[in-house]
């Protein structure tokens with residue numbers, strides 16, 4: 001079992017040709033709602049590949065909450081650990097304009113994922129081969145989970161996004177840290193190659209269309225990803241993390257797992273939306289065959 005402790009959001013996407021000035025009302029072109037949140041996205045990525053996945057998180061007592069729980073259940077994710085709170089379900093308001101985006105995230109129920117909720121789900125945590133964390137729930141909860149996992153010797157993968165919420169001493173308490181290049185620089189204040197060399201077999205930096213890299217103790221292993229027709233890279237990082245978790249829990253080495261995660265993430269960018277492009281295991285295996 002992989003347990004994801006993290007955010008569950010509804011993404012509210014508005015596409016508009018005109019961007020309103022202060023006090024102005026304009027007519028937009030398109031509105032859609034899509035399930036998101038880094039926690040939920042990574043859970044879906046791992047589950048689609050066939051991993052048994054449990055989710056610990058929170059939604060509100062509202063229509064979005066019900067819809068998001070249904071979505072996770074449809075993806076065969078265990079949702080017993082998802083609490084219903086009196087705070088509204090988290091949302092991300094995404095404004096698409098001129099090939100650019102402006103995003104407002106309202107964490108809502110995600111900030112109700114607290115120590116008590118972790119205690120209530122301790123059996124799920126104990127039954128896990130790997131705990132996956134991102135930084136869209138309270139920092140205090142991350143601290144608590146890392147303590148518990150340390151005591152119980154349960155491996156932890158931490159995807160440090162958004163990076164500004166990262167606490168420096170956490171690096172010693174995680175098994176894997178998976179920043180992208182920008183997050184890596186923001187957290188450590190130096191270029192990614194310098195960082196990798198300090199943390200062999202631990203830090204895995206994703207490099208967009210260039211793939212990903214880690215340090216094996218002797219040299220930096222840079223694993224390129226297949227060139228593909230990228231339509232929408234939203235969710236590429238989440239797919240990478242979910243797929244890496246799936247592979248590493250299946251007994252693959254770090255190098256093989258990065259290779260696998262690259263293949264999965266490169267498929268995800270070929271389709272629109274974060275969860276929309278996340279592949280099934282057979283699709284990843286097909287791609288891996290093509291690369292060989």
Ligand SMILES: Nc1ncnc2c1ncn2[C@@H]1O[C@H](COP(=O)(O)OP(=O)(O)OP(=O)(O)O)[C@@H](O)[C@H]1O
Nearest residue numbers: 180206207208209211230233235236237262265266
């Ligand atoms: N243009 C691309 N073509 C193929 N694969 C890609 C492309 N962009 C990203 N990927 C894959 O996705 C992984 C994660 O991408 P990236 O390093 O951009 O993470 P990220 O910034 O967290 O992504 P995002 O925020 O867009 O979800 C890469 O390691 C790679 O495997």
Ligand SMILES: [K+]
Nearest residue numbers: 232268273277
């Ligand atoms: K996508």
